[in-house]
Amino acid sequence: MNLSLLNVIIPAIALICYLFLMLVFFYSKKNKIRKLYSVYLVFMSIWSLGSLFMRLNVSPGALFWNRVLCTGIIAIPILFYHFSLLYTESTKGYGLLKLGYLLSIVLFALNIQGYIVKTAYIWDKRLVYEMGAASPFLALWGVAYMFLAIFNIVYQIKIKKIFIDKVKFILFGMIFSLLGTLLNFQSNIGQYPVDIAVNTVNAILIAYSIYRYRFLGTRLIIRKTIQTLSSVIIQTALYFVIFYLIDKIIKDSYFYVAMISALIMSVINAVIAHYFREIIRYMIDSLFYKDRIDQRKALREFSENINSNLEIKDITSHLIKVIHDTIQSENIYIYLNLEDGENFTLVRHLEYLESFKEISMNKNNPIAKWFEYNNLLTIEEINDNSYFKGLWSMEKNMLNTMGADVLVPIKLRDSLIGIIIITEKVDGTKYQKDDMDILLTIANGTAAVIENARNYSKAKVQAITDGLTELYNHRHFYECLEDVIFNNRYEKFSVVMLDVDYFKFYNDLYGHSAGDKALKKIADILKLNIGSKGILARYGGEEFSLILPNLSAKETYEIIDKVRLDIQSSFNKTNEVNAFLTISAGISNYPENTTNKEILLEEADKAMYYAKRNGRNRCIIYDEKIEDRDVKKDGEDILFSSVYALAAAIDAKDHYTFGHSENVSKYGVMLGKAVGFNDEQLDIMRNAGLLHDVGKIGVPESILTKPGKLTAEEYETMKKHVELSVDIFKHIPNLIKVIPAVICHHERYDGKGYPRGIKGINIPIEGRCLTIVDSFDAMISRRPYKKPLSLEQATNELRANKGTQFDPMLTDIFIEVIEKNKSIFLKDVIIQ
Template sequence: MMDSTVEILNASQPVSNESPAVICARQSHPPVLSSDALPRIRELEEENQTLKRLNALQGSRVEVLQDVASLLRSSQRPHEVLDQVMDLVVEVMRVEAGSMLLIDASGQGLRFEIAKGEKADAVKHFRLKLGEGIAGWVAQRGEPLIVPDVHRDPRFRSDISETIDFPTQSILCGPIIGRSGTLGVIEVINRLDGEQFNEKDLQLLQALSNQAALMLENSRILNRAERQLAGLDALKEVAVTISTPNTLNLQTVLEHLLEVSVDLTEAESGTIFLHDEDVGELRLGVAVGFPQNKLPKQTVRIGESITGQVAKTGAPRIVSDVDPATAAEDPHSTEVRSMLSVPLRRMNRTIGVLNVVNRRDQDAFSEDDLSLLLAFASQSVAAIENARWYEEAQRKIEELTTLVGVSSMIASELDLDQLLTTIMDLACQVMKAEASSLMLLDEVSNDLAFRVALGEKGEEVKQYRIKIGEGIAGWVAEHREPLLVEDVSRDKRFKKEIADSIDFPTKSIICVPVIVKEKLIGVIEVINRVDGTHFDRRDQSLLSAIASEAGIALENARLYRDLRSLYLNVIEALARTIDVKDSYTHDHSRRVTLLAQAIAKEMGFPEEQMDFLQIAGLFHDIGKLGVDGSILHKAARLDDEEYETLKKHALIASDIVGEIKPWKHIVPWIRHTHECYDGSGYPAGLKGDEIPLPSRIIAIADSYDAMTSDRPYRERLDRETAIARVTEQSGKQFDPEVVNAFLNAVSEGRTPAQH
């Protein structure tokens, strides 16, 4: 550097400030001027003025070098110093534009570190390969170059100046050479005075380039030291993460590790993909630095793209100047310029891949970046594995709890619709799905009908039926195989018409068959994870287990339904024996039961008690089997003794029913069907709420049917008269509340057909 400075300082000699005329005047003898002397004097005066300007310029150049030396000693950041150096270069060399281009980390290209001039911002977007253009030629050869007329030089990249609309006539370009070789170049364009660049300009530029080289090398040493310290701090953070109990949430751990990785390598963005060994592919665990409309792909196959290759080989990759074809295959985006991809390995097993994408300074990633990231990744694996094991354990516990809960409900819940709804709600919760549905096979029409549909559009979707083989659900029903569809828009089996008609955007689906004893019962489907991620194979396995439980519930319901039907048929057959004994009460027990159920529904009687009300209604007169037929068939009114005998049938009925253990709780219902609300009834003279509600209900149904039936001692009453008599007895023989329910049932036509 000093040699160049000395050369510049010695380039011109001291010049007198006196003109040739003044010098002549001071001589002892006045000169005799010839006719051609005056023009020569003028030429000498012009030369003297030129020398003056050169002397002044030489002084300013010395000042520039002094200013640069002062900047080098300042405490400013290196980039700020270099930016000011380029300001001085443009100013002292009086040029239209100037730039500093540095060789990137790949060693194969130049990037604009600093640009000055009217089109500075526009030119920064360009990159040059070594050997390309004037700057590339200088950087590759390490030799300075003066180009008086760029249009006559084949090395000139005219496309850049044309693109940014910056006319270029001449260029001066010098290499920045440090101890380790060429670091970059400084280039100035177009002198403001229109003159061409000369050797003196070149000498000044080279002196400034030497100063810049010193600054760059010092900066890189400092930067390397700072990054090594940052790397140590990052490793400490990993150690803290591993040892802290409350950092076992996998998502939190991944986000923290990736943020540290991106900052450590000064990257724009990054991702961590985790290896899903069940399906042999990589799944996106976390991503930072990507715009919402350009998020990375959710899955990558092993061996595909840079990320997949790193997972397959277990070898890290440093990629610069990513070509469009490679970028298109990469899961991140088509705007990948450079990338570091390192495997996350533990015990010779790749558990994932850590990627950082595009350095913030537009440079390529270096070997130092790769070494730093590898060290960090090797320490991060333990934290990730601990969190994964914890999450897997928690998930297993949640799945087991869900299945145990479903099994318990199957054993205790008698209402099938409520049971199935609860099962599907649990499926939604444990798999964090937006919607779920259960479709059952209609064997008559051979299609699937919605039995349960949960979610925002649950009620709307119930109107549809799915043909076997049609859509995702129809395919599963036809093939009797589970199906996981991560992106329905790419699956031809998806029936988008239904989703469109109910305005429910569908992204991913799991659908599994419900099979009992090798027979298809239906299918279960869950749609869209709430957090926007895709379902996985573990979700599919859990849903299959839930489907098995649902199948058990449906089969139990069928068996219960068949058993209940047989059970009630036997009861009705037994009840008919009473009617056979008394021809005048033929089918009386059945009609009383139907009317009692209609009244009970009107009053909101518990659904699970309806079967017992049916038994009480059918058996309320079973005690008449113990009453002599002559009393039952007597055409005249009964005398007191006969009436007392008849009254015993309520006690006889309760004794008969009491022998059946599951029916013990309905014994009072049957015993007290002849009590009156005002306490005037039998057998115990109970009144008001002392009388069981089912007894009060059966009492009205029994009386109404008796009044509208023929008896040995009278003909039936018409419907209106019977209703009027029931109404008259409200508060006396009958409970007023039950009377109101009876009247509502009658008015709504829910009473059984009469004879």
């Protein structure tokens, strides 16, 4: 192909491309941005047309068509800048826009007067031209406004107001066009249609953005556009061919040639053009569409498929299919509120766009609010209606990226349970009233089925979930273990049993509500560490069980020991008394230890109890050496004896309270027996009485032995002896049992005590007993700031403070104990 022919073909191809794009926008719905972009495409077409006619040297000459071409070059920068402001919804830059339009009018005038291109003509089939004095100004002006447009779009991408996928090819195309335009200012390059070749690339990039990324939400009317353009090309070609043949065959007078040519051309063109039009239609339909399914049949099949179905996945799949088959929608997105929460989340879609990121819609979203009183919503209403100004620009852009055209609510008894987002029809035509009626019928018919499926799904989850921790329950854990072993899902896996240490005493100390919170906290730590890597369950009470796939026993140990440390750290992050909560864990591995389900659980359980008997707060891997026996803890016994020595040291340190701890212990046991305590509770009373003041070891002696009344600050220091006592006990497992009683021996029945201010039966019964006997011994004891009370006076004080400081029932019982054992108590009063 020679160069002169190429110089003509390139502008012709560019012109055809831009005519095609103009047709696409012509058949699409109009809005402000699309209208402006259509004007932009018109001037790109003028540019291509001017280049083609200039190189063909069509009358009135190359110079005229060069100036037509320059009209496009002048208009493109300011139109693209204007488009960038509208597209990004920028509020700034309109001053520069007005200036740009004003300067473009000046440039149009200079172009007409010949100040941009002086001369242009075809010489030896080549374009020859000379630039005018105003051409540098045009170049500078064009580069400036193109740069402003590109900068504005790039900036909006950077702040994530718009998505790069939608505009990246548009930007590349404009940069190419800018470079091609600048090459025109070099006449040795501009004699060739380099700018038009680059513009052709730009047109292809625009078409790709429309097709792939729904640029401007444009309806890509492939069928109608290609059909129309193909008909024009074929008919034009037919005219040329037929006229050429007639001219060769008939060479008589011009009149007869014209008449016969017109007649023959009209008949042949009508027949052949119609034939080719049908072929084109058939080819396009075969390429882009599947056969339409009868709407009634599709709706009947849909109804049959969903009426007996309770799986959300299946229902939404049938829902998408019936919409696609009956309405011929290109893409469908289903949003549902599955858990009666605040958000509608995407559960299914027909086609996933590469640039689409899943988003959720809040119940307070303007779209959701709209559906309280309306049944349909179009993208035009979202873009243009002031009601949707509260919608985030990111959400608007996302809807446009999805290609959203119509939004349909799924409502049940006026309650919105879902939203269907539907994109354009496959053939690009508008949705008609019949289409809307079908959509509403489908949505209304689906609502009750989806609601039933939601309830069924909730019931299934509840049946296998522990209500407190939201982990799997005991029964489902067994089912999972059976499934894993029976179906041989993993070559190896570990079973772990976890038990919370001292949980009973935690409940006694803080109450069941606090115990529940502690279990939730431990469950959350397990979820954080294990997540989807294993199966978590609450086995029962304070026990948890785990299945960890594809791990050896040692690998499992590393994970579980980290969990143990995290739990210890979480409950020890303050100096409060709850710091004694830890876990003990046992690990058994398949197939290292056994391949039997029951034995696997039994071995993990044995390893866990071995950990508890060996001091708790540890992980143990099962092996055959583990024996079911008690383990002597000599070091712990030594610590236990040391604490009793500390109690004696306190009494010795404070000679005014010498023997106080022994008395409180003795009275506590006496009261406990009268109340009906069992042996374990009596042991608690005995030990708590002896040790309740051991924390005074940390109180300065100046305060402990002060002869006068304590100041407010000194009293606050003295009050800390309770927590100091517990800090000592929590490190000695055998003394954990006394904590509830000791921590509460300064609490009051009316809730005005310390350190926690709890009241009534929320105070452990051992603590209420200890309060009475501790106060009673203090009354009959000599102090540097008071004389001891007589037995009768002390008894009267107990009666006077019933229901305020002391438990009324326990006080009456203790007074009866005093009356029955008066000789013992009188002896203690005399000794004091």
